[in-house]
Amino acid sequence: MENIAEIGIIGGSGFYSFLENMKEMKVETPYGAPSDLVATGEIEGRKVAFLPRHGKLHTLPPHMINYRANIWALNSLGVKRIIAPCAVGALQSRYKIGDLVICDQFVDRTRGRKDTYYDGPRAVHVSSADMFCSHMMQLTYDRAKEMDLQIHRGGTAVIIQGPRFSSKAESRWFTSMGWDVVNMTAYPECILAAELALCYMNISLITDYDAGLIGAEGVQPVSAAEVIRAFGKGVDNMKKLIKTVIPLIGKKRTCKCPHSLDEAVVS
Ligand SMILES: [Zn+2]
Numbered sequence: 001m002e003n004i005a006e007i008g009i010i011g012g013s014g015f016y017s018f019l020e021n022m023k024e025m026k027v028e029t030p031y032g033a034p035s036d037l038v039a040t041g042e043i044e045g046r047k048v049a050f051l052p053r054h055g056k057l058h059t060l061p062p063h064m065i066n067y068r069a070n071i072w073a074l075n076s077l078g079v080k081r082i083i084a085p086c087a088v089g090a091l092q093s094r095y096k097i098g099d100l101v102i103c104d105q106f107v108d109r110t111r112g113r114k115d116t117y118y119d120g121p122r123a124v125h126v127s128s129a130d131m132f133c134s135h136m137m138q139l140t141y142d143r144a145k146e147m148d149l150q151i152h153r154g155g156t157a158v159i160i161q162g163p164r165f166s167s168k169a170e171s172r173w174f175t176s177m178g179w180d181v182v183n184m185t186a187y188p189e190c191i192l193a194a195e196l197a198l199c200y201m202n203i204s205l206i207t208d209y210d211a212g213l214i215g216a217e218g219v220q221p222v223s224a225a226e227v228i229r230a231f232g233k234g235v236d237n238m239k240k241l242i243k244t245v246i247p248l249i250g251k252k253r254t255c256k257c258p259h260s261l262d263e264a265v266v267s
Pocket residue numbers: 132133134135136198199200253255256257258
């Protein structure tokens with residue numbers, strides 16, 4: 001199954017319509033079943049696999065997703081690059097609803113999630129210092145600028161365990177630390193990709209302001225109608241952006257992602 005796809009997307013169900021000649025396949029992994037069938041097909045001549053993160057019918061809450069199976073399933077089809085769009089709350093008032101943020105750092109506030117493929121006997125310690133793919137991030141940022149989209153290069157995503165949202169106190173703490181957005185799924189997806197030496201890129205869509213920012217200085221109150229409009233536009237922008245970036249991704253990997261295990265194996 002190694003050559004079925006080269007690029008993987010893990011995201012919401014809006015991506016099915018992207019794929020030409022779409023087929024769906026059941027993929028087994030040593031870690032159990034992924035979130036759903038994997039859809040495969042082509043985008044502008046590139047072989048792409050798509051996996052709905054929460055399942056096709058959105059039945060898996062963030063803390064119940066089998067992240068190891070999802071990344072493993074894509075990799076088993078030949079995927080070397082993963083594009084991971086997700087919805088986030090803003091922790092800083094400079095963001096507007098509908099803006100896109102390419103996050104390049106994370107703070108893990110999850111607990112109990114299975115976040116490694118290396119449970120022994122081999123000791124493998126992958127660096128997470130700079131583990132998001134520089135090639136895909138640069139390409140995507142440049143393309144978004146050409147398309148005149150509201151996009152922010154770099155950002156720190158706090159990943160909370162969920163399913164509850166943050167308290168005001170937690171949210172204010174995240175904001176005061178200078179962290180940018182909050183979400184429930186980007187970890188351990190990103191680190192599992194690094195453990196398999198894959199390229200991984202996050203694209204975050206701001207869907208609301210987090211609890212601690214509501215009513216804070218500089219944050220304009222927004223009506224429900226405005227939120228829905230900005231969110232809809234943001235989703236469209238994100239999909240358009242990903243579709244135009246895919247054919248631009250280099251066929252050979254020149255980034256450092258393929259080397260993430262080079263110095264990680266201790267024994
Ligand atoms: Zn890379």
